């Protein structure tokens with residue numbers, strides 16, 4: 131499998147019981163459906179994944195509208211994790227795999243650490259709803275074949291990075 135952003139060969143990595151593919155060039159990681167949820171529920175693992183997958187080259191702004199799933203070649207759609215977070219993920223419209231660009235896991239980590247100390251039950255619930263939502267949205271989009279569905283979710287102001 132090759133990186134949808136920079137085309138480098140993805141490298142298989144495993145963390146506890148999570149298997150993922152990482153890009154050694156741009157620091158992105160490819161997750162199978164459900165693995166993001168596992169990561170979110172296991173912050174130390176999420177940190178390890180983030181620490182391991184750092185870009186070794188200058189990050190290229192991936193403006194290509196035609197990025198493809200490294201697994202099945204279907205299109206990738208961008209959307210905000212849990213709607214109101216600055217985390218932007220790309221999901222395959224067909225196999226529901228998730229491409230996480232470098233830096234996005236760190237943002238999820240920040241969200242998890244926001245309150246310092248143990249995650250509250252409310253936050254835990256919100257995060258698992260978010261992970262479920264990703265899978266559900268993919269399923270809905272597939273079932274309904276709504277090409278514009280993800281466009282509604284794709285609120286990605288090109289300048290938001292300036293504000294974080």
Ligand SMILES: [Zn+2]
Pocket residue numbers: 133134135136137138153154155156157158
């Ligand atoms: Zn890459």
Ligand SMILES: [Zn+2]
Pocket residue numbers: 199200201202203204222223224225226227
């Ligand atoms: Zn796919």
